Amino acid sequence: MxxxxxxxxxxxxxxxxxxxxxxxxxxxxxxxxxxxxxxxxxxxxxxxxxMANYAIIPIRSGSKRFPNKNIFPIDGLPLFHFAAHVARLSGVFDKVIITSDSEEYLKIAQDYGYDLHKRSEAASSDHASSEDIIDEVLRDFDMKEGDWAFLIQATSPFQQEHYFQAAAAQINRGISSIVTYRSFKRFFLEDVIGKERKRTQDFASRKLETGMFWGFNVGAFFEKKNRIIEPYGLVEIKEFDDVDIDYFEDIENHIPRLKALAQQYKAEKP
Known part of the structure; x- marks a missing residue:
């Protein structure tokens, strides 16, 4: 304790x-x-x-649309470090675990002082789901039913410490998982074609899942085998931070902000 x-x-x-x-x-x-x-x-x-909180950050080596995107260097820092560094600085997590199928990737993660997890052959296959990977990490690190784990996307570089802190503040409020979202106030085509168009101010905003991270109770996950478990809590993400790096163009579109963060993170110590 x-x-x-x-x-x-x-x-x-x-x-x-x-x-x-x-x-x-x-x-x-x-x-x-x-x-x-x-x-x-x-x-x-x-x-x-x-009770312990664990951050789990998968960095698979087999990306086809953007090869090696998880370790793509931005001013000398690998992409996954942007999310992992913020998770570590937030003070929420007892361990920040990088899980990968690649020894090369894990060696890079080791250089930054993260806890490491080498996936099994089954969890490294193209057919392995995120839940398969989560289950393996939870068991390999001997996590307990009262613990909480957070699956954090390595390709979401604009994580904020206060997002993780807002999630942690909800853990003891009778929920089993936490989902991130951003408010979405746009029209879908089926809402407007052949129908009377509402005024924007009369249109209720919707909650769009960001996928930046999910938090879940370990015992509930073992029972449900799902990262989203009712009852769940919510953490709102600002649209400016809701970015997923899926293609090289995504890096190019955000390079000024990424470079500025890289300089900041180099100066910070966990």
Missing amino acids: RFCAGAVPRLHLFPKYGRAIKITVKASLLPLINWNSCPVELISTDVRHA
Whole structure:
């Protein structure tokens, strides 16, 4: 368990997934707690396991539309580092895990001090889903039911620390997963063809999934095998940050901002 200096530590009990019961105790009293006296229905198999948050960032080597995009250098920094660095600086995660099928990619990630995961042959195949990869990482890192994991897109370079912090603030509010979205207030063709056109101010905005990251309770994921699990929380992403690098042209379109961030990240220490 990690405590901030001067802060009162809290013990987290997990009767079911993210529905946590918190009791506040003095640090000096922790050794005096009789764990065996706790009601069975209130504790997990290891109540002394403090909840941990893990960031999982897949960087597959087989991109066909933009070869080696995950490690594409921008002013000397590989693309995946933009998202991973912000995740690490956010203070939300106990580990930032880079998972890849490529030893070369993992060597690059090691140079930046990230935790590494080499995928199995099954999880490296063209048929492996994101859920297959998540499941393997959760098990290989021995994550517990009370933990939370976040799948973060390496190709979303404009992550912000406050997005991760906003997600973490929701973890103990009775939800099982967290989804990112941005407000979308445009017309689809089926909304306007042959129909009376509404005024924009009368048109309700919709929530468009960004795919920048997803958070989920580990126990709930093991049960559902899905990264989006009801009940879920939401984190709103600004349109300016909702960028996915899928083609080289996407790099070109955002190169001034990417270069500015690269200079900033080089100066920052995790």
